[in-house]
Amino acid sequence: MSAVExxxxxxxxxxxxxxxxxxxxKATFQDMKADSLDMVQALVALEDEFSIEIPDEDxxxxxxxxxxxxxxxxxxxxxxxxx
Amino acid sequence: xLKGKVALVTGSSRGIGRAIALKLAEQxxxxxxxxxxxxxxxxxxxxxxxxxxxAAKVIKANVGDPEKLDEMFDTINSSFGRxxxxxxxxxSGVPHFALDLDTKGWNWTMDINAKAFLLGTQRAAKLMExxxxxxxxVSSLGSHLVLPGYVAIGVSKAALEALTRYLAIELAPKxxxxxxxxxxLVTTEAGMLYARIAKEQLGESPSWQTTPAGRLVAxxxxxxxVAFLCSEEAFMIRGxxxxxxxxxTLVPFGFMSKGG
Numbered sequence: 001m002s003a004v005e006x007x008x009x010x011x012x013x014x015x016x017x018x019x020x021x022x023x024x025x026k027a028t029f030q031d032m033k034a035d036s037l038d039m040v041q042a043l044v045a046l047e048d049e050f051s052i053e054i055p056d057e058d059x060x061x062x063x064x065x066x067x068x069x070x071x072x073x074x075x076x077x078x079x080x081x082x083x
Numbered sequence: 084x085l086k087g088k089v090a091l092v093t094g095s096s097r098g099i100g101r102a103i104a105l106k107l108a109e110q111x112x113x114x115x116x117x118x119x120x121x122x123x124x125x126x127x128x129x130x131x132x133x134x135x136x137x138a139a140k141v142i143k144a145n146v147g148d149p150e151k152l153d154e155m156f157d158t159i160n161s162s163f164g165r166x167x168x169x170x171x172x173x174x175s176g177v178p179h180f181a182l183d184l185d186t187k188g189w190n191w192t193m194d195i196n197a198k199a200f201l202l203g204t205q206r207a208a209k210l211m212e213x214x215x216x217x218x219x220x221v222s223s224l225g226s227h228l229v230l231p232g233y234v235a236i237g238v239s240k241a242a243l244e245a246l247t248r249y250l251a252i253e254l255a256p257k258x259x260x261x262x263x264x265x266x267x268l269v270t271t272e273a274g275m276l277y278a279r280i281a282k283e284q285l286g287e288s289p290s291w292q293t294t295p296a297g298r299l300v301a302x303x304x305x306x307x308x309v310a311f312l313c314s315e316e317a318f319m320i321r322g323x324x325x326x327x328x329x330x331x332t333l334v335p336f337g338f339m340s341k342g343g
Contacts, residue, residue: 035187035188036177037177037187037188037191040120043120044119044120044145047120053121053122053123
């Protein structure tokens with residue numbers, strides 16, 4: 001498990017109050033029992049955590065926990081590449 | 084007209100807040116641009132403000148979080164040491180009907196839309212001490228009309244409007260004018276998103292596709308009125324809710340007859 005995935009997991013558990021174990025790559029927001037407000041708060045927390053900005057049009061494509069992790073890993077890698 | 088004034092516009096990365104920031108800058112005010120989620124858009128607003136020949140400062144803060152709101156005012160205090168204009172524009176909300184609304188959605192909406200106005204005004208009034216100031220908040224017709232899935236936001240806007248009246252009287256001896264602008268559907272991303280959600284998810288389409296004035300309200304229409312309320316010409320307007328709706332609320336049942 002990557003460090004990014006660990007951090008995303010920590011953040012989502014903290015905001016959504018779901019069990020850590022259910023956060024598999026295929027876990028949907030319904031599985032997490034997360035509503036749209038949870039998602040906004042999670043996005044903001046992750047933006048702060050990784051110092052990135054996640055545009056709404058990208059965030060709207062996220063369907064699963066795996067989508068979150070893949071996207072953030074990509075953005076973090078891009079950021080490192082640009083540094 | 085506003086040369087040398089320092090203005091804070093909450094939620095000014097996009098939409099109505101951005102239009103207000105640009106209008107105040109056009110009139111000579113230095114503008115503090117607050118945002119929560121859209122940093123790149125906030126930076127763009129700041130650039131556009133600076134291109135008008137005034138100073139801009141971007142501050143990220145969720146105004147619904149009292150700690151972050153305080154930090155923002157601390158930054159304003161240390162950077163400018165004063166404030167002349169406070170525009171309480173930032174807004175958010177959950178698009179639910181009353182029976183589906185939970186405490187989390189209610190608190191989120193009330194914190195950002197209503198509580199931030201009270202706490203922000205408490206801090207702003209201190210920065211206006213001895214120099215007077217202008218405070219304008221942005222409401223909507225949902226404060227007194229029933230819009231689909233708008234209950235949380237509508238109630239928060241009603242609180243804003245009541246607060247406006249109390250604050251206008253309480254702050255009058257301090258030479259601070261407090262007023263509200265309330266617009267019908269505005270052609271912003273948020274306004275269009277609400278119209279889409281109302282249609283797709285709630286099964287109800289807002290009847291206001293246009294107004295008797297022939298078009299929907301644009302962000303600049305709201306900004307123009309806000310700028311007037313920030314001018315000395317508006318000195319005797321206190322605690323008022325100024326409706327900007329192209330005449331929509333004057334025409335019940337969708338009638339728009341010409342010449343009566």
